[in-house]
Structure formats: C-alpha cells, structure tokens
Amino acid sequence: MEEKLDFSLPEKKGKSFASNVILILLLVILIALTSTNLVLRLSSQEAISEVTVSSLSAEQTKNLAAKLAQRNLYTQAAKLWQDYLSAGELTDTERARTLFQIGILFEKANRYGEAIEYYWRSEIAADLDELGPQINAHIKSCFEKLGKFSALRYELMDRTSFRKSGDAGGKIVAEIGPEKITEADLDAAIEGTIDNQLSPMAAFMMTEQLNEQKKKMLEQYKSPQARQQYLQGWLTQEVLYRQALQEKLTEKAEVKNLIDELTRGALSRHLMNQELAAKIHITETDLQTYYAANKDKFIEPADQEDPNSTERQKSFDEVRQQVMMTLTNEKSQDVQQQYLQQMMDKYNVIIHTSALTEVKEDK
Numbered sequence: 001m002e003e004k005l006d007f008s009l010p011e012k013k014g015k016s017f018a019s020n021v022i023l024i025l026l027l028v029i030l031i032a033l034t035s036t037n038l039v040l041r042l043s044s045q046e047a048i049s050e051v052t053v054s055s056l057s058a059e060q061t062k063n064l065a066a067k068l069a070q071r072n073l074y075t076q077a078a079k080l081w082q083d084y085l086s087a088g089e090l091t092d093t094e095r096a097r098t099l100f101q102i103g104i105l106f107e108k109a110n111r112y113g114e115a116i117e118y119y120w121r122s123e124i125a126a127d128l129d130e131l132g133p134q135i136n137a138h139i140k141s142c143f144e145k146l147g148k149f150s151a152l153r154y155e156l157m158d159r160t161s162f163r164k165s166g167d168a169g170g171k172i173v174a175e176i177g178p179e180k181i182t183e184a185d186l187d188a189a190i191e192g193t194i195d196n197q198l199s200p201m202a203a204f205m206m207t208e209q210l211n212e213q214k215k216k217m218l219e220q221y222k223s224p225q226a227r228q229q230y231l232q233g234w235l236t237q238e239v240l241y242r243q244a245l246q247e248k249l250t251e252k253a254e255v256k257n258l259i260d261e262l263t264r265g266a267l268s269r270h271l272m273n274q275e276l277a278a279k280i281h282i283t284e285t286d287l288q289t290y291y292a293a294n295k296d297k298f299i300e301p302a303d304q305e306d307p308n309s310t311e312r313q314k315s316f317d318e319v320r321q322q323v324m325m326t327l328t329n330e331k332s333q334d335v336q337q338q339y340l341q342q343m344m345d346k347y348n349v350i351i352h353t354s355a356l357t358e359v360k361e362d363k
Contacts, residue, residue, distance in 0.1 A: 058088050074109035078102045096126035103138065112142040147195070147211055149218055150187035174235060181231075189234055190221050200273060206282075209324075272336065279335045282327060290327050291316050298322070 056064065061084045068077035081102045090098065103118035119135045119142075136159060143152035150169075157168035169184030194217045202210060221227055249255050291298065298319045300312040316323070343349075 058084060069105060074105040075111070078105040081105070092126040093128065096122045096128055096131065099125055100131050100135065107138060107142055112146045116142045144211065147214060149215060150191045154184055174231060176238065186227065186231055190230055191218070194218065200269065202273065202277060275339050276332050276335055280328065280331050282324065286327065287320060287323050288316060291319065291323050
C-alpha cells in the first residue's frame with residue numbers, strides 16, 4: 001500500500017511552568033545587579049566628594065580661605081568656608097562668626113544678595129553683641145549697592161523697632177479679589193517703575209550717580225497723595241491687563257504685530273545700552289582732563305547791562321555734571337557708530353541708494 005505523506009505542522013507545545021519561573025528569576029537577578037551597580041557608583045561618587053572636602057584639616061581650610069581672600073578670590077574663599085561649615089562640628093558662636101565671614105566675602109565679590117542672606121544666617125545662628133552693629137552696617141550697605149531702597153527702608157524699620165516683628169511693609173493697601181497688595185508690594189512696584197525709567201541712563205552714569213538720581217525720584221512718592229495716585233494707576237493697568245488676557249487679545253494679529261514692534265524696539269535699545277555700558281568708562285581724571293582742555297566752553301558770559309562786567313571762567317565743581325554729560329555724549333556717539341557699522345558688516349547689509357532716488361515723470 002502506498003504510504004501517504006503527512007504535511008501537517010506539529011502542534012505547538014506551550015512553555016512549561018518551570019521555564020517561566022526560570023525566566024522571571026533571571027530578570028530579577030539582572031535588575032538586582034543593575035541596581036547594585038548604580039548604588040555602588042553613587043556611593044563611590046559620594047565617597048570621592050567626601051574625600052575632597054575632608055582632604056584638608058579645619059586649620060588648613062581656614063588658612064587656604066584666608067590666602068584666597070588675600071588674592072581677591074573672594075567667591076572661592078567663601079566656598080571653602082562653606083565646606084568648613086558642612087564638614088566641622090561647630091558651636092553656635094563659631095557658626096555665626098563663620099557665616100558672617102562668608103557674608104563679608106560675598107559682599108567683597110559684589111554678590112550683595114548672597115551677602116545679605118549670610119548676614120541673616122549669622123544672626124539666626126547666634127545673637128552676638130560683637131557682630132550686631134557690624135551686620136546692621138553691612139546689610140544697609142548691601143541694600144544700597146543693590147539699589148533696593150524700599151527694601152532697605154523696611155529692613156531698617158524692622159531692625160530699629162522695639163520688638164523686631166519682621167513684618168514691616170506688611171500693611172495691606174489694596175486687594176484684587178483674594179490677592180492682597182501690601183505696602184511693600186507698592187514700594188517695589190514704584191521702585192521697579194523708576195528702574196525702568198533710569199535704564200536708558202545707566203550706560204552714562206556711574207553707580208553712585210544712578211543711585212543718587214533714584215533716591216531723588218523716590219522722594220516724589222513719599223506723600224500719601226502721590227502714593228495713592230500711583231496705586232490707582234497701577235491697579236487700573238493691572239485689571240485692564242488681566243481682562244485683556246481673559247479676552248485673549250494677545251492672539252489677535254494686530255496685537256501680535258504691535259507686541260512684536262515694541263519688543264524689537266526694546267531689545268534694540270537694551271542691546272545698545274549694554275554696549276555703551278561695556279565700552280564707556282569715564283573716570284574723575286577723564287572729567288578733569290576734558291575740562292582743562294575745553295575751558296573756553298565753560299565761561300559765564302558778561303552781563304551786557306553792566307559795562308564793567310567781564311566774562312567769568314566757571315570752576316570744575318560748578319560744571320562737573322555738564323562736563324560729564326558732554327563727554328558721555330561724545331563717547332556714546334563714537335561707540336554707537338562703531339557698533340552699528342560692526343553689526344551692518346556682520347549681517348551683510350547693503351543699501352541700494354539708487355533705488356531710493358525720486359524718479360522724475362516725463363512731461
């Protein structure tokens with residue numbers, strides 16, 4: 001009899017339970033090995049970090065920090081003192097003195113915000129009579145150098161108050177729904193407005209002059225009437241702004257175009273002011289040299305009604321501010337021309353003047 005061939009596929013046998021268990025165990029072992037490796041790496045990194053911090057003794061750390069400070073490397077010195085704090089077990093008094101030292105270093109590095117933080121930390125660590133007056137003076141100086149005069153006023157109020165409540169400026173002056181507007185918020189808004197107004201002048205004035213001008217402008221908002229008027233204007237703008245956002249005005253084409261135009265102008269001015277600030281550095285010697293070379297520009301004319309009067313040479317002190325403005329304007333024009341030409345060259349700007357000439361119509 002002829003034997004028939006069987007072309008059917010063999011039935012697929014399911015995996016045994018044992019093989020599934022083995023596979024799961026292998027996966028668990030693999031995950032465990034990976035986790036262990038990760039833990040070992042992290043542990044080794046922490047160990048290296050600890051070795052780096054503890055590689056110097058406490059005395060060596062202090063000596064190195066002092067040497068860095070002597071070389072005007074104040075930020076690096078502050079970092080070492082921070083390591084010293086974290087590595088050593090200090091008494092509250094030692095901690096307060098070390099925190100104060102870090103504040104001094106940050107202040108010398110012109111990092112005034114961080115300096116204030118560490119002065120406050122020092123006070124929290126321990127209330128030391130020997131540091132109290134120094135901390136007061138340094139905090140006052142830091143706020144002044146930051147130009148944060150409103151914050152300084154409230155800080156001084158807290159420091160000179162009988163109980164030092166720490167809530168100076170907390171009086172509520174207005175409310176927008178659940179949002180409370182405090183006296184400190186109002187002062188911060190006023191100061192921010194003044195900063196924006198002075199921003200274009202920052203490139204032409206030294207920090208001391210800028211702060212003096214800011215103080216004069218802040219004086220305008222000392223009266224209750226002036227503060228109330230500013231608050232009313234600020235609240236008016238704020239509620240209109242919020243309503244505009246709610247109505248999604250920023251999605252309208254004409255508003256987008258306006259915002260784009262304003263943004264271009266603001267960024268252009270800021271970039272130029274940044275360039276001017278970087279390139280123009282007028283010293284007292286520059287002012288006196290300019291005055292000496294241009295004395296004829298600073299002569300008070302004679303009284304035409306008094307035949308006996310003569311023209312008078314104004315002293316440097318009389319015309320110092322005028323000299324500053326004149327010299328600054330001259331230098332700024334040179335810087336602007338050079339920088340604009342540099343940008344024109346960078347972006348390959350070509351002006352086809354012939355295409356702009358007026359075409360005469362045939363008669």
